[in-house]
Structures are given as structure tokens and as C-alpha cells.
Amino acid sequence: MKIDFLTLFPEMFTGVLSSSILGQAQADGRITFQVTDFRSYTENKHNKVDDYPYGGGAGMVLTPQPLFDAVDDIKQADEPRVILMCPQGEPLTQSKAEELSTEDQLIFVCGHYEGYDERIRTHLVTDELSIGDFVLTGGELPAMVTADSVTRLLPGVLGNEASAVEDSFSTGLLEHPHYTRPADFRGMEVPEVLRSGHHARIEAWRREEAIKRTAERRPELLESAALSEHERTWAADYLEKIRAEKNE
Template structure:
């Protein structure tokens, strides 16, 4: 699986992709992550990629030419299953979207900055718009990292225990059940006895019941 991320601040994405699960996924050859500096496609000597908005108003807008040049170059090299723009007014990202994207082969992600990007880029090139929540960040780099992390961990062979992702919160439409590890008794606080029984069917039933309870209490909207 390949991700191509276009950004005006590639440095913001260096750390998230260089450690832990995402690093191992790349080392194993399960995923490729390529970050492209939008300024490399600037058409002026100053390497500027933004301009004032037509009609006036505050802030700056990322220009159409650099984005179009980068997108078209990448599209000339391979076919993309999705061209995603990270934006607060996009569809709210969830596990279902992550599951769907994990079945793709090539994904391009555009990161906005300042006041946003020229609407014509969204109209002509973008196939999907995604938000990670009802709030505004300085740019689309961190949201892009969130999407990449959520998707890559679903690729078979990325996690050491492939069944781990299947039991995560939201995978079955519920929050996950409480989890415990050793010691079984810590300062008089004991774990539920069922977890020590060794009875897999009963433990599974207990976990499902606890997941239902937690979901009903914290996210009743999921049960609807």
C-alpha cells in the first residue's frame, strides 16, 4: 500500500512516520509513505505557494498551480484509488472509513494550510474529503498522519498479533471492553475473576457485555 502526501510543511510529518508501527510497516514492505514538498512545484523564484483570496478577507490561500503540478505528476506515474483532502468540513473520519481505505492500493492525501486551498483543486482532483473532528488545526499534516496510522495498522502483517486490530474499539460498532494485566491483585484492587477462569467462551461473553455497558454509558449514539 502506498501513500503520497502533499504538504507545504513536510517536516511536520517526519516524526510520526519514523517510529513504532508505521516504521515497522515500511521496513517490512507492507506500506510506503512518500511526502512531497509543495514548494518544489512553485512557479516563482520565491517558492511561494499561497496568495491573497479573491474578494478580500483575512488569511492566505494555497495556490492552484503547485498543487495541480504535483498531483498531475504523481497521477502520470500511477493510478490512485483515492485523492483525499484533509479539511474540517469533510466527512468525519471513523473506523468504517479506515477499514475501507485499508483495502486500497494507492492513496494521495492533500494537506491544506493557512485559509485552505483553491476550491478548483477540490472540484477537479479530490475524490474524498475527510475531517478528524469539529475543530480547526493549523494545517492538514497532523490529520493526515492520523488517517495513515489508522489505515496502515489494518494491513495484514503490520501488527505482530493480527487479531489485535479486530478487537479494537469501533471494529464491531462498540467501544472495547476493559483490559487488565499482571498483577491480578494490586493493593487490594483485583481483576474480574472471570478473566482467571481460562474459559474462553465465558470470557468472550463477559467482554461483549462489558463492551455494551461501556458503549451505552459513553457513546450511546453508536448503539443507534
């Protein structure tokens, strides 16, 4: 996979893309990152990439020409996914990251200023994504977050291939609790079942704990989670128990 970032601040990406799992994935040849300053594509004699909005109003708007020309120049796939990071976009989810991880090339458009010329949205990008209902100073941080969520799903990137499969949201549920040594830390003990060596019991415990944690923290996820009839009944009873405890 190749991931491109179109930005006015390429220096923001240096540490993130060269460190930890992202850096190792690139060193292993599993992914290629390229950061491009799209100001270098402007035809404006003053090297500007923004202008005042038609109709008036506060702030400046990114002009379409530099971004269209930059995408034309860097695209390698016939139809790369061109992703605009924007608060108005579709929320980034694990399933969206899984979908994007199957592509050959992703191009992230990281904007600044008041907004984008609407022709960028309607004729250049294929996806608009948001990492939350809040506004940042630019699209660089959301683009890095999205790239991280996609990269870790690529084959061979994580040391244990099961890690990504068992992540929160990958199964429709939040992930179960984890423990490691020591078995007893300041009187806080690891659950006995995890020390039993009985794999069937351990898997059953983890499944139950994942359902419980989801019910406690993100109950709306249970509606679409892949649960058996028995699990769905048990989850409904557990939710009722939670509500009753809150009302006491």
C-alpha cells in the first residue's frame, strides 16, 4: 500500500511516520508513506493556496487548483481513494479502517483555514472522514490517526496476526480485560480462570467480559453486534441490572 498526505505542514508528519509500528512497517516494505506540500503546485504568482470566499464571510478558503494538480501528479492507482479529513465527514470506525486497508493507494487531503472550495468535495475526493464531533486547526492529525488505524491492519504489520482481529470494535464489541504478571499485585489478583490453562473456559470468560464491558460503556453497540440468542438475552438482562443499580 502507498499512503500519500497532501499538506501545507509536512514537518508535522516526520516523527509519527518514522516511529513505532508505522516506521517499522515502512522499513519492512509493507507500506510507503509520502508527504507532499501542495503549495508547490500552486500557479498563483504569490504562492498562495487560499483566497477570500465568494459572498463574503470570515476566514479564507482553499482553492481547488493546487489540490487537483497534486492528486493528478501523485496518484498511482487508477482510482485511488482520495480522503478529505473534515468534521462534516463520515465518522471513522474500525469497519471503515478495514475497508480502506484493502486499497492500493490512499491520498489524504489535509486542509487548513476556514474550509475547502466545494468543488474539491464534489469532484476530487472519494471519501470525507471525521475522527469526532470537534474542530481542529487542520487535517494533519486526523489523517495520521486514520493512517495508523489502517496500517496496523495490513498483513504482517502486527507481530501477532490475531491482535487486530480481537481489537475493540472488530467483533462489534469492546475488547475484554487483559492481565499480565504478577498474579497478585498489592492484593489485586488476576482472575483465577485466566490462570487455569483451560482454553475453553478462558474464551468463554473473555466473551462474557466483552459483552459486559460493552453494555457498561457503549450499550448502543449491542444492537448490531453478532450475538447468539442466548448472549442477546443475557446482555439484555445485564443492561437491566445496570439501569436498576443506577436508579437505586
